[in-house]
Amino acid sequence: MNSSNRIIVNTGILYGQLLIQLVLGLITTRFVLKALGEVDYGIYMLVAGIVTMLSVVNSSMINTSMRYIAYCLGQGDIGVVKKMFNTTLYIHIIVGVFVILLMEIGGWIMFEYVLNIPADKIFEAKIVYQFMVITTFISIISVPYDAVMNAHEHILILSIIDILGFILNLLLAIYLLYADKFLLIQYGFCMFLIQVLLRFVKQQISKKKYEECRLDFKKEIDRTLIKEILTFTGWNLFGMIAALFVGQLRGIFLNFFFGVKLNAAEGLGKQVNAAINKLSTGITKAITPQLNKSEGAGNREYVLKITNTGIKYTTLMFALVAIPFILECRYFLSLWLGEVPIYTVIFCQIILLQQLVDKxxxxxxxxxxxxxxxxxxxxxxGCLFLLGIPIGWSVLYISGKPISIFIVELIIFFLVSGIRIFYGKKIVGLDISIFIKSTICPILFPMLLAFALAYIVHLLPIEDVARVFAVFSVFVGVFSLLFYCWGMSKEEKFFLRNMIVNCVLRK
Known part of the structure; x- marks a missing residue:
């Protein structure tokens, strides 16, 4: 299967997975919120936010491992891939121990001096935190196995395992509806067990399926690679820490000024964003291994081509759902949650807008x-993201309005986009004028016009269900039509027409 067809097949698999996960995830969240209640759910999301913030090293290592293993596969030398796998696994074990120490120290500081948690819930919150620490360590030492699976682009296997995880999460949520004691601890413990099971399955499959996953630390570790990988990880880590701290410290700042109820609202906003964002991350996951392999093979022209194409279609897929959802956010949250926590609507809307700018x-x-x-x-x-931390605190302190910190982050996302374009030209060879003409404008102008028409429909005094249907229909229909006319290249239109014809003929 050639590169283009593989991207298409893997993207299709990921969207099938997404549809299943989206339905299961929405049902699960509603059940968990109902079972735990607003306070316990807010505490869980707050503690999870701390773990995410302190385990950013893991995320950086994931990106690094995937980049280097896929790059080596692009070079076509299995011996190099073996050395890369064993070297990255060795590094991950060391990093895992370091992260545990960091999380224990950071967690103690947070619980003792920062977090605003009801006194009768402190013990439960600390227990849940420890489950998350152990889960993080297991995740770190399992990363090289995931990286190999991703680099080989065996997306179907990963998708099946991930769907299994969502099914188990739903079963856990149903169980919580009937449990009556220590619900927060039970939820944390069961989530820990589910993650351990999924990691074990992925690791065993990788060991059996891929030759490079056979351990041999004595022969296969390349110590000259350790410095290179750690240097790359360090700089990647700096950028990720900065971006993550802005988002996670937002939750801590909201907790400090307004209490745990706003953490529930923010947590729901992040979950909505994560669910809708998966509409575009499917394309990103399918494209990224090809980026790394193509660069490893020295094909920079193809790297630039799929970068521009990826931006167009990830933005398209995200906007098709995110913008109508922004317009009808209150209706969907009421339908999903029943009783919507205060500030949830506006938090969801701005978080989705931030994500759209980022795309x-x-x-x-x-x-x-x-x-x-x-x-x-x-x-x-990273420095630009970090600048948002003192500014965010200051605007909350001065204005006393929770929404102010989200506005600061939105402005930062616009500035970060400019940074990426500048360094894309300098490092990758991105032609800015062509990028704006062939990538940004063909997606931005149709989006704005479709939004204007959908907003007019949103203002019409008609019944809720009919209005929501009309808003989605107008936006999706107009945006898709204008994107086909202005946003797609001749090659893309030809491919789309052939795909439709083939599907019709098969029927």
Whole structure:
């Protein structure tokens, strides 16, 4: 199967997975919120936010491992891939121990001096945190196995395992509806067991399926690679820490000023964003291994081509659902949750808008990482994100309005987009004028026009269900039509027509 067809097949698999996960995830969240209640759910999301913030090292290592293993596969030398796998696994074990120490120290500081949690819930929150710490360690040492599976682009296997996880989460949520004691601890413990099971399954499959996953630390570790990998990880980590701290410290700041109820609202906003964002991350997951392999094979022209194409279609897929959802956010949240926590609607809307801005340049960052020259880029982007922390605190302190910190983050996302475009030109060879003309404008103008028409429909005094249906129909129909006319290249239109014809003929 050639590269283009593989991307299409894997994207289709990921969207099938997404549909199942989206339905299961929405049902699960409603059941969990109903079972735990607003306070316990807010505490869980707050503690999970701390773990996410302190385990950012794991995320950086995932990106690094995937980049280097896919890059080596692109070179076509299995011996090099074996050395890369064993070297990255060795590094992950060491990093895992370091992260546990960091999380224990950071967690103690947070619980003792920062977090605003009801006194009768402190013990339960600490227990849940420990489950999350152990889960994080297991995740870290399992990363190289996931990286190999992703690099080989065996997306179907990963999708089946991930769907299994969502089914188990739903069963857990149903169980919580009938449990009566220590619900927060039970939820944390069962989530820990589910993650351990999924990691074990992925690891065993990788060991049996891929030759490079056979351990041999004595012969296969390349110590000259350790410095290179750690340097790349360090700069990638700096950028990720900066971006993550802005988002996670937002939750802590809201907790400090307003209490745990706003953490529930923010947590729901992040879950909505995560669910809708999966509409576009499917394309990103399918494209990223090809980026790294193509750069490893020295094919920079193809790297630029799929970067621009990836931006267009990830933005398209996200916007098709996110913008109508922003317009009808209150209706959908009421339908989903029943009783909507205060500020949830506006938090969801702004978080989705931030994500939409990010989509226009996100793939450029992946292209820069594929090339591997990331120091100056990550330094510039990271410093810009970090600037949002004192500004966010200040606007909350001065204004006393929760929404103010979200506005600050939105402005930062616009500035970060400019940073990515600048370094995309400098490092990858991105032509800015062509990028704006062939990538940004063909998606932005149809989107704005479709939004204007959908907003007019949103204002009409008609019954809720009919209005929501009309808003989605108008936006999706107008946006899709205008994108086909202005946003798709001749090659893309030809491919789409052939795909439709083939589907019709098969029937």
């Amino acid at each position: 226009f340049t996100w793939q450029i960052g992946n292209a820069i990482r594929a090339v591997g020259i990331i120091r100056n880029y990550q330094l510039a982007e």
